[in-house]
Amino acid sequence: xxxxxxxxxxxxxxxxxxxxxxxxxxxxxxxxxxxxxxxxxxxxxxxxxxxxxxxxxxxxxxxxxxxxxxxxxxxxxxxxxxxxxxxxxxxxxxxxxxxxxxxxxxxxxxxxxxxxxxxxxxxxxxxxxxxxxxxxxxxxxxxxxxxxxxxxxxxxxxxxxxxxxxxxxxxxxxxxxxxxxxxxxxxxxxxxxxxxxxxxxxxxxxxxxxxxxxxxxxxxxxxxxxxxxxxxxxxxxxxxxxxxxxxxxxxxxxxxxxxxxxxxxxxxxxxxxxxxxxxxxxxxxxxxxxxxxxxxxxxxxxxxxxxxxxxxxxxxxxxxxxxxxxxxxxxxxxxxxxxxxxx
Ligand SMILES: Cc1cc2nc3c(=O)[nH]c(=O)nc-3n(C[C@H](O)[C@H](O)[C@H](O)COP(=O)(O)OP(=O)(O)OC[C@H]3O[C@@H](n4cnc5c(N)ncnc54)[C@H](O)[C@@H]3O)c2cc1C
Numbered sequence: 001x002x003x004x005x006x007x008x009x010x011x012x013x014x015x016x017x018x019x020x021x022x023x024x025x026x027x028x029x030x031x032x033x034x035x036x037x038x039x040x041x042x043x044x045x046x047x048x049x050x051x052x053x054x055x056x057x058x059x060x061x062x063x064x065x066x067x068x069x070x071x072x073x074x075x076x077x078x079x080x081x082x083x084x085x086x087x088x089x090x091x092x093x094x095x096x097x098x099x100x101x102x103x104x105x106x107x108x109x110x111x112x113x114x115x116x117x118x119x120x121x122x123x124x125x126x127x128x129x130x131x132x133x134x135x136x137x138x139x140x141x142x143x144x145x146x147x148x149x150x151x152x153x154x155x156x157x158x159x160x161x162x163x164x165x166x167x168x169x170x171x172x173x174x175x176x177x178x179x180x181x182x183x184x185x186x187x188x189x190x191x192x193x194x195x196x197x198x199x200x201x202x203x204x205x206x207x208x209x210x211x212x213x214x215x216x217x218x219x220x221x222x223x224x225x226x227x228x229x230x231x232x233x234x235x236x237x238x239x240x241x242x243x244x245x246x247x248x249x250x251x252x253x254x255x256x257x258x259x260x261x262x263x264x265x266x267x268x269x270x271x272x273x274x275x276x277x278x279x280x281x282x283x284x285x286x287x288x289x290x291x292x293x294x295x296x297x298x299x300x301x302x303x304x305x306x307x308x309x310x311x312x313x314x315x316x317x318x319x320x321x322x323x324x325x326x327x328x329x330x331x332x333x334x335x336x337x338x339x340x341x342x343x
Pocket of ligand 1: 053056120121122125126131133182183184231232238341
């Protein structure tokens with residue numbers, strides 16, 4: 001079934017909760033209905049020259065103005081087992097599934113691989129677009145393949161995880177396949193063998209509190225840490241980390257580290273010539289934590305998280321973001337960019 005809503009306020013569909021009028025929102029529960037719709041009455045909405053985009057749970061998207069076009073949003077649910085042997089299980093989750101429900105499904109069955117990614121607010125579709133990551137694990141580590149509909153032909157396609165060009169919050173879906181495909185499902189490979197990843201932040205001590213080193217035990221620990229640190233978007237509008245952590249040439253980072261010894265730096269897997277630096281630390285050291293500009297602010301515990309302090313407009317959030325970018329650039333000589341998708 002396809003549902004069309006016209007001239008709606010998009011605020012309830014996003015975690016930032018900024019208001020913007022959207023000309024049309026199209027939702028579907030089943031990819032066959034979507035294809036049928038896009039072949040017929042919906043064809044004009046995605047025709048060349050027309051404005052459209054895709055939204056999942058809206059947790060990484062900031063609307064800064066009204067959107068004169070069509071928002072496509074999958075509400076298709078379902079998790080099914082595609083393949084199983086004594087070592088692993090491959091599951092297919094529909095794009096409109098809530099990511100954390102998939103993690104819970106895996107952990108309840110004792111399957112390994114998704115537990116560190118617990119409680120990331122995301123749709124399944126965006127888990128692949130964003131290559132979501134937390135506590136030393138990224139979606140790419142478990143994505144086996146991604147199923148999609150090609151906008152130009154309306155044919156179904158599949159791309160292997162290894163071909164998705166995954167990087168830090170990056171994938172082929174943000175580049176070559178941007179505005180060319182609608183992801184309909186993501187297939188994940190989960191291990192039946194214990195493979196805990198506990199060496200990131202405070203995860204190990206949190207897991208040790210309960211002594212439960214099972215997928216469910218790790219999930220509980222991750223949820224507890226996240227609940228203690230991150231604002232709940234249902235109470236305070238936000239999109240998690242607003243900025244990316246820049247990956248810079250090793251020499252540049254070493255020079256920064258010499259100047260600012262407290263600056264946290266991280267190795268980047270597979271890229272020994274680079275290091276990653278913590279944007280949150282730079283913003284914090286500029287005194288932004290807990291500060292407000294207009295009705296937008298910087299979270300009191302997490303300098304990387306910009307918040308809607310109550311009825312902020314998207315432009316107010318952007319004005320704050322731009323001010324922070326300028327100051328980081330002036331002070332540290334580092335250009336930071338948003339992780340959030342700005343519309
Ligand atoms: C409190 C909080 C904590 C967070 N913590 C983390 C974290 O720890 N790690 C992390 O990685 N992120 C984190 N985030 C960011 C966010 O959870 C992720 O970016 C997530 O993937 C967003 O999912 P979404 O469905 O809401 O995406 P949206 O914001 O709805 O969309 C994101 C992008 O995906 C595209 N897209 C969505 N669905 C499809 C589809 N079916 N086909 C094609 N393109 C599609 C959209 O066009 C857009 O470009 C956090 C956010 C919040 C609010």
